[in-house]
Amino acid sequence: MPIQLTDSLKKLLKETAQQLKGAEKRKFIAQTVVALGHGGQSLAERELGWNRVTISKGIKELTTNITCVDNYRSRGRSKAEAKLPNLLEDIKNIVDSQRQIDAELKGERMYTRLSASEVRYHLIDKFGYNDRELPTSETIRVKLNYLGYCLKKTAKIKPQKNTQK
Numbered sequence: 001m002p003i004q005l006t007d008s009l010k011k012l013l014k015e016t017a018q019q020l021k022g023a024e025k026r027k028f029i030a031q032t033v034v035a036l037g038h039g040g041q042s043l044a045e046r047e048l049g050w051n052r053v054t055i056s057k058g059i060k061e062l063t064t065n066i067t068c069v070d071n072y073r074s075r076g077r078s079k080a081e082a083k084l085p086n087l088l089e090d091i092k093n094i095v096d097s098q099r100q101i102d103a104e105l106k107g108e109r110m111y112t113r114l115s116a117s118e119v120r121y122h123l124i125d126k127f128g129y130n131d132r133e134l135p136t137s138e139t140i141r142v143k144l145n146y147l148g149y150c151l152k153k154t155a156k157i158k159p160q161k162n163t164q165k
Contacts, residue, residue: 023068025058028058029055029058030059031062032044033058080139084133087123088147094123095112098112110149110150111149116151120140
Protein backbone atom coordinates (compact mmCIF):
# COMPACT_ATOMS: atom_id res chain seq x y z
CA MET A 1 0.00 0.00 0.00
CA PRO A 2 1.71 3.24 -1.19
CA ILE A 3 2.00 6.14 1.23
CA GLN A 4 -0.04 9.23 0.38
CA LEU A 5 1.36 12.65 1.14
CA THR A 6 -1.14 15.40 1.82
CA ASP A 7 -0.60 18.88 0.41
CA SER A 8 0.09 20.38 3.83
CA LEU A 9 2.68 17.68 4.58
CA LYS A 10 4.36 18.22 1.18
CA LYS A 11 4.51 21.95 1.84
CA LEU A 12 5.99 21.42 5.30
CA LEU A 13 8.67 18.99 4.04
CA LYS A 14 9.64 21.25 1.12
CA GLU A 15 9.90 24.37 3.29
CA THR A 16 11.92 22.58 5.94
CA ALA A 17 14.33 21.20 3.32
CA GLN A 18 14.73 24.67 1.76
CA GLN A 19 15.71 26.20 5.09
CA LEU A 20 18.50 23.69 5.63
CA LYS A 21 21.84 23.61 3.80
CA GLY A 22 24.50 21.02 3.06
CA ALA A 23 24.83 17.97 5.30
CA GLU A 24 21.87 18.95 7.50
CA LYS A 25 19.61 19.09 4.45
CA ARG A 26 20.81 15.70 3.20
CA LYS A 27 20.30 14.19 6.66
CA PHE A 28 16.74 15.54 6.84
CA ILE A 29 15.95 14.27 3.33
CA ALA A 30 17.41 10.83 4.12
CA GLN A 31 15.47 10.54 7.40
CA THR A 32 12.27 11.52 5.61
CA VAL A 33 12.82 8.99 2.82
CA VAL A 34 13.63 6.22 5.30
CA ALA A 35 10.45 7.09 7.24
CA LEU A 36 8.44 6.85 4.00
CA GLY A 37 9.58 3.24 3.66
CA HIS A 38 9.77 1.14 0.49
CA GLY A 39 9.48 3.34 -2.60
CA GLY A 40 10.23 6.44 -0.58
CA GLN A 41 13.01 7.61 -2.89
CA SER A 42 10.86 7.65 -6.00
CA LEU A 43 7.95 9.16 -4.05
CA ALA A 44 10.17 11.94 -2.69
CA GLU A 45 11.59 12.60 -6.13
CA ARG A 46 8.18 12.69 -7.79
CA GLU A 47 6.13 14.49 -5.14
CA LEU A 48 8.69 16.70 -3.38
CA GLY A 49 11.11 17.38 -6.24
CA TRP A 50 14.15 16.14 -4.37
CA ASN A 51 17.14 14.92 -6.37
CA ARG A 52 17.75 11.17 -6.40
CA VAL A 53 21.53 11.65 -6.10
CA THR A 54 21.10 13.88 -3.04
CA ILE A 55 18.76 11.35 -1.49
CA SER A 56 21.18 8.46 -1.97
CA LYS A 57 24.12 10.55 -0.72
CA GLY A 58 22.11 11.47 2.40
CA ILE A 59 21.19 7.82 3.01
CA LYS A 60 24.85 6.78 2.73
CA GLU A 61 25.80 9.52 5.21
CA LEU A 62 23.02 8.41 7.53
CA THR A 63 23.98 4.72 7.49
CA THR A 64 27.75 5.18 7.75
CA ASN A 65 27.79 8.21 10.09
CA ILE A 66 30.39 9.80 7.82
CA THR A 67 29.52 13.32 6.64
CA CYS A 68 30.69 14.38 3.20
CA VAL A 69 32.36 17.78 3.20
CA ASP A 70 31.02 20.29 0.70
CA ASN A 71 33.97 22.28 -0.57
CA TYR A 72 32.22 24.97 -2.62
CA ARG A 73 35.06 27.45 -2.28
CA SER A 74 37.46 25.36 -4.31
CA ARG A 75 35.14 25.28 -7.30
CA GLY A 76 35.67 27.53 -10.27
CA ARG A 77 38.65 29.09 -11.87
CA SER A 78 41.34 30.81 -9.84
CA LYS A 79 42.18 34.46 -10.42
CA ALA A 80 44.84 35.45 -12.91
CA GLU A 81 46.89 36.93 -10.06
CA ALA A 82 47.29 33.45 -8.57
CA LYS A 83 49.36 32.35 -11.59
CA LEU A 84 50.92 35.74 -12.32
CA PRO A 85 51.52 37.55 -9.00
CA ASN A 86 53.04 40.69 -10.59
CA LEU A 87 50.31 41.14 -13.21
CA LEU A 88 48.40 43.98 -11.52
CA GLU A 89 51.59 45.89 -10.73
CA ASP A 90 52.80 45.52 -14.32
CA ILE A 91 49.44 46.73 -15.66
CA LYS A 92 49.68 49.77 -13.36
CA ASN A 93 53.20 50.52 -14.64
CA ILE A 94 52.00 50.46 -18.25
CA VAL A 95 48.82 52.45 -17.77
CA ASP A 96 50.20 55.08 -15.36
CA SER A 97 52.16 56.74 -18.14
CA GLN A 98 48.98 57.14 -20.20
CA ARG A 99 46.48 57.98 -17.46
CA GLN A 100 44.39 61.11 -17.21
CA ILE A 101 42.36 62.34 -14.30
CA ASP A 102 38.78 63.53 -14.71
CA ALA A 103 38.99 67.11 -16.01
CA GLU A 104 36.00 68.27 -13.98
CA LEU A 105 37.37 66.60 -10.83
CA LYS A 106 33.93 65.18 -10.06
CA GLY A 107 35.07 61.63 -9.51
CA GLU A 108 38.16 59.72 -8.56
CA ARG A 109 38.08 57.65 -11.73
CA MET A 110 41.21 57.67 -13.89
CA TYR A 111 41.03 57.44 -17.65
CA THR A 112 43.43 55.85 -20.09
CA ARG A 113 43.78 55.93 -23.83
CA LEU A 114 45.13 52.40 -23.95
CA SER A 115 42.68 49.64 -24.74
CA ALA A 116 42.89 46.29 -23.02
CA SER A 117 44.37 44.64 -26.10
CA GLU A 118 47.08 47.34 -26.25
CA VAL A 119 47.86 46.77 -22.57
CA ARG A 120 48.12 43.05 -23.30
CA TYR A 121 50.51 43.75 -26.18
CA HIS A 122 52.67 45.97 -23.93
CA LEU A 123 52.76 43.28 -21.25
CA ILE A 124 54.17 40.85 -23.79
CA ASP A 125 56.54 43.40 -25.32
CA LYS A 126 57.91 45.21 -22.24
CA PHE A 127 57.61 42.68 -19.44
CA GLY A 128 58.28 39.48 -21.39
CA TYR A 129 55.04 37.66 -20.65
CA ASN A 130 54.25 34.64 -22.77
CA ASP A 131 51.18 34.92 -25.01
CA ARG A 132 49.77 31.63 -23.72
CA GLU A 133 50.24 32.37 -20.01
CA LEU A 134 48.72 35.86 -20.23
CA PRO A 135 44.93 36.17 -19.78
CA THR A 136 42.67 37.39 -22.56
CA SER A 137 41.98 41.03 -23.35
CA GLU A 138 38.58 40.73 -21.67
CA THR A 139 40.22 39.65 -18.42
CA ILE A 140 42.71 42.50 -18.65
CA ARG A 141 39.79 44.91 -19.21
CA VAL A 142 38.20 43.61 -15.98
CA LYS A 143 41.52 44.08 -14.16
CA LEU A 144 41.77 47.66 -15.49
CA ASN A 145 38.30 48.39 -14.15
CA TYR A 146 39.26 46.79 -10.83
CA LEU A 147 42.29 49.09 -10.61
CA GLY A 148 40.07 52.12 -11.25
CA TYR A 149 40.96 52.83 -14.87
CA CYS A 150 38.38 53.52 -17.54
CA LEU A 151 38.94 53.60 -21.28
CA LYS A 152 38.08 56.97 -22.74
CA LYS A 153 38.40 58.03 -26.32
CA THR A 154 40.37 61.18 -26.87
CA ALA A 155 38.26 64.07 -28.05
CA LYS A 156 38.99 64.89 -31.64
CA ILE A 157 39.16 68.47 -32.66
CA LYS A 158 36.39 69.34 -35.05
CA PRO A 159 37.44 71.67 -37.83
CA GLN A 160 35.66 74.98 -37.79
CA LYS A 161 33.44 75.68 -40.73
CA ASN A 162 34.29 78.69 -42.79
CA THR A 163 31.07 80.58 -43.02
CA GLN A 164 30.80 83.59 -45.16
CA LYS A 165 29.16 86.60 -43.64
